[in-house]
Amino acid sequence: MFQLDTDNPTLRLIVRYMVLTLIALIFVTPILFMMMSSLKPDQQLLADTSSIKAFLPIGDISFDNYKAAFERAPIGMFMLNSLLVTGVTVVLGLLVCSMAGFSFVFLNWRGKSIAFSIILATLIVPFETIAIPMLLMVSKLPWLGLDGFSWGWLNSYRVQIIPFIADGLTIFLFAQYFKDLPKELIEASRIEGCSWWQVYWRVVMPLSGPIIATAAILKFLAMYNQYLWPIMVTQQEQYRPVLVGLQYFFQLNTAWGEVMAYLTIITVPVLAFYLALQRAFIASIASTGVKG
Template sequence: MKNQLLLKNAGTMLVRVLFAVVAAFPIVFMLVSSLKPDQQIFGDMSSFAAFLPVGNISFDNYAAVFDRVPAARFLLNSVGVSTVTVILGIFVNSLCAFALSRMQVRGKKIVFTAILATLIVPFQTLALPLVWWVNQLPYFELNGFSLEISKGWLDTYQVQIVPFIANAFSIYLYHQYFESIPKELDEAARIDGAGWFKIYRRVVMPLAGPATATVAILTFLPAWNSYLWPLMVIQSEELRPVMIGIQYFFQLNVSWGEVMAYASLITVPVVVLFIAFQRSFVNSIASSGVKG
């Protein structure tokens, strides 16, 4: 019986390793190719050497990336936009989910259903109306000691952040996780004189670490990978995120080594983020699934 169990575990582990290897192949190929000149990339395609750092290896492609495009500026823009979106998204979505889960509000089930219904609407159908709306919003700008007011958020940082703070799926994840936290803790806190916001800040949110990690990942990924929206609303090069930078490499002569180097630069932060929070991510999804 023990031998059968060991054999079963070994078989399960082997299957997992095989799936991991298959999933890692594109990333390994990208990282290895980013160190090779174009001729060697195409020359190694017919053998397993395409996945090995062999031959003429150097970091010339990475140096060329920063010479060809303002990659540092693009990376800084994406880090700033993604970080602010994550922080504000965690606060707004968790606060909304807290109200729907813990507070006795009339019609909250209808509101929650309406929020979830927005998940079936693809962003592409909302993009053009959203462009019109953000172009009607007031824009406040300090000019010396005077405050100037103009109309339109196009070609600004906030147009890349504000429309994506509230997220229906993040609200759903927080709501499901909050439902698994005993409401007796709220009652005990209220007896001690705590208000709703203090309960949210001191009782519920400290227990919702896995949900927060999951929301952070699921908010960061779309913000980091955003391409269509910045392409529609950003004209200035100094405001563009990293994904827009990809099109620079396909204008004139295409260098696939530089493309792979740039792709590596914008992929590594996402992989590191997921590895750092993967345990919390799995725990949150499992908890939401059981409760749902």
């Protein structure tokens, strides 16, 4: 009976690369299908789905679907809205959630354990159960802006940003990472006369690159892929993000080539953001595995 020689380093390396290649194909195949389909007319696109041709740039290849997609919907405005909302939320969210995680780990204050337990409990609450109460609340909240005082946050960027700055998962990730930092380093900083803000900003955060990258990627994906909340709170086209804009391609006649072109366009920022942070992200996963 055949037995795998697990002590052979060359064989282990071959098996490892085979597994990694298989995993890569699983993730790359849908993206490749989407990109190739975006270059084909609908008739050819549907005909190629039953064969390997769906993943190859063969046949009537052109960029007509991209041109038609930009003519059908204001893609540039949707992209700008999504990047603005996502970028501001990620930056503010990382700051607020890291400060919260720091306070839970290093500061002593009454009710800390209860507060942290409540935050963890929010992880099991589906967003759909609180969407309607949140909608009723934000529709009556006051706001003082450059144009004066007003009531209600609907049809604005703030209604898509402020409710999602802090979230339980990001706070939990920062708190768990901060727990593994050397306590001696914090104590030495305090002995040297550093305030808690200086310890947070000059000592803890510079050591938190991996978890910052991990939290940034997770928060970016969560915000960039939002659909339910934006469609509930934005009735004006000028505030709508990319996923809400997808409905433009299913009105009247559905052009699948244009749909694939639109999906390819809106996927580019996600891939670019992940590739920019993948080294820190992989380092975070590796360090988590070692600590676990």
